[in-house]
Amino acid sequence: MNTTTLLVAVGSVTLVVWLLRVAPITLLPTDRLPPRARAALDLTAPAAMAALIVTTLLGSHGEVAPVGHLLAVIVAAVIARLSGHLGWVVVGAVLTAAGADALGW
Amino acid sequence: MSTPTPTARAAASGRSARTLPGTSSYALRRTSARSLPGTRRDARRDASMDALRDVGPVTLAIGPFAMLVGVTMTELEVPLVAGHLSSLLIFSGSVQLAALTLLHAGAGLTAILVTAAVLAARLLVYSAALAPRFSGQRAWFRWLGPHLLVDQTFALATARTDLTDPDRFRRYWLTAGFSLGAVWMSLVGLGTAIGPVIGSGSALEVTAPALFVGMLVPRLRDGRTVAVAVIAAVAALALTPVPRGGGLPLAIAAAMTLGTVLRPVQEEAQR
Numbered sequence: 001m002n003t004t005t006l007l008v009a010v011g012s013v014t015l016v017v018w019l020l021r022v023a024p025i026t027l028l029p030t031d032r033l034p035p036r037a038r039a040a041l042d043l044t045a046p047a048a049m050a051a052l053i054v055t056t057l058l059g060s061h062g063e064v065a066p067v068g069h070l071l072a073v074i075v076a077a078v079i080a081r082l083s084g085h086l087g088w089v090v091v092g093a094v095l096t097a098a099g100a101d102a103l104g105w
Numbered sequence: 106m107s108t109p110t111p112t113a114r115a116a117a118s119g120r121s122a123r124t125l126p127g128t129s130s131y132a133l134r135r136t137s138a139r140s141l142p143g144t145r146r147d148a149r150r151d152a153s154m155d156a157l158r159d160v161g162p163v164t165l166a167i168g169p170f171a172m173l174v175g176v177t178m179t180e181l182e183v184p185l186v187a188g189h190l191s192s193l194l195i196f197s198g199s200v201q202l203a204a205l206t207l208l209h210a211g212a213g214l215t216a217i218l219v220t221a222a223v224l225a226a227r228l229l230v231y232s233a234a235l236a237p238r239f240s241g242q243r244a245w246f247r248w249l250g251p252h253l254l255v256d257q258t259f260a261l262a263t264a265r266t267d268l269t270d271p272d273r274f275r276r277y278w279l280t281a282g283f284s285l286g287a288v289w290m291s292l293v294g295l296g297t298a299i300g301p302v303i304g305s306g307s308a309l310e311v312t313a314p315a316l317f318v319g320m321l322v323p324r325l326r327d328g329r330t331v332a333v334a335v336i337a338a339v340a341a342l343a344l345t346p347v348p349r350g351g352g353l354p355l356a357i358a359a360a361m362t363l364g365t366v367l368r369p370v371q372e373e374a375q376r
Contacts, residue, residue, distance in 0.1 A: 013201075013218065025251050044357070046333050049320050056313040065314075076311075077318050080323065
C-alpha cells in the first residue's frame with residue numbers, strides 16, 4: 001500500500017468525519033430549536049444504542065449471531081437491570097458466551 | 106462605652122447586619138465558594154475521576170474490535186506508523202476499517218469518502234444531541250472536542266445528569282475521550298501481535314453488544330423510550346441489506362422520528 005496515497009485518503013476521511021462531528025455543535029442554534037426537534041434529539045441515545053446492539057450482533061454480511069451470543073445479550077440485559085454496573089454486564093455476557101461455546105451451542 | 110454590636114450598627118445605618126463589613130456573614134457572602142483554594146480544583150478532579158470510573162468497563166468492550174482493527178491492518182500490509190496515525194486521526198474503528206479495506210481493494214477516493222460519510226452519519230445526530238452541552242464552551246473546545254465523539258463517549262456523556270456545569274462537562278469529556286483513545290490505540294497495537302491467536306467467533310465478540318445493552322437498559326424508563334428502542338432495533342435488522350452500513354443511521358433516524366410522533370398519541374390516550 002502506497003504511503004502517500006494512504007495518508008491522502010486518511011487525511012480526507014479525517015476531514016469528512018470531523019465535519020460530521022463538529023457541524024451541528026458549531027452551526028446548530030440549540031436555543032432556537034423547535035420543541036419537536038429537541039424532543040427527537042433527546043431520543044438519539046436509546047435509538048442509537050438499540051440499533052447498535054443489532055448491528056454488532058449481526059455479522060458483516062447480516063448473518064445471525066450464534067445462540068450463545070444471543071443468550072449473552074439477554075444475560076447482559078438482566079444484569080444491567082439489576083445492577084446497572086457496566087463492568088458486570090460485560091463480564092457476565094462474556095462468561096455466558098464462553099459457557100455456551102464450551103457447551104457447543 | 107462598649108463597641109456597638111453589628112445589629113446595633115445595622116440599626117443605626119439602616120442596613121442589614123449581613124452586609125456590614127467586618128462581620129463573618131459579610132466575609133462569606135463576598136467570597137464565592139468557587140474561588141476558595143482547592144474547591145474548583147476538587148470539582149475538576151471529581152469530573153476526571155468520574156470519567157475514569159465510567160470508561161473502565163467500556164475499555165473491556167472495545168478490546169476485541171480494537172484488536173480486529175490491528176489484525177486487519179497487518180493483513181492489509183498497512184505501514185505501521187501510517188496505520189496508527191489513521192487510528193488517531195479518524196478515531197472511529199468502523200470508518201477506519203472500511204477506508205483501509207477499500208483503499209487496499211483499489212477503490213477511488215470518492216468511494217472511500219462516501220462510505221466514510223455514510224458510516225459516520227450517526228455522529229451527525231450524536232453531535233446535534235450534544236450541541237447544548239457544547240454551547241457556552243470555549244471556542245477551542247467546540248472545534249476540537251468533538252473529535253472525541255464516538256458511540257461510547259456519546260453514551261457515557263448522555264447517561265450522566267450531573268454534567269450541566271460547562272467546566273465539569275469539559276473535564277469529563279476530555280478525560281473520557283483521551284483515556285478511551287489511549288486504550289484504543291494500545292489495543293490496536295496489541296491486535297497486530299496477538300489478534301490472530303484469538304481468532305473469530307470467540308466469546309469476546311459479545312462485549313460490544315453487551316456494552317450497548319448495558320448503556321440502553323437504564324434509559325428504558327417509560328413506554329415511549331422502550332418503543333423507540335424496539336423500533337430502532339427492528340429497523341436496523343430490516344435495513345441490514347442497505348450498502349455501506351447505511352442502514353444504521355437510517356434506523357436511528359426512523360426511530361427518533363417515530364418517537365416524536367408517538368408522544369402526542371400517548372398523551373391523547375392518557376387523557
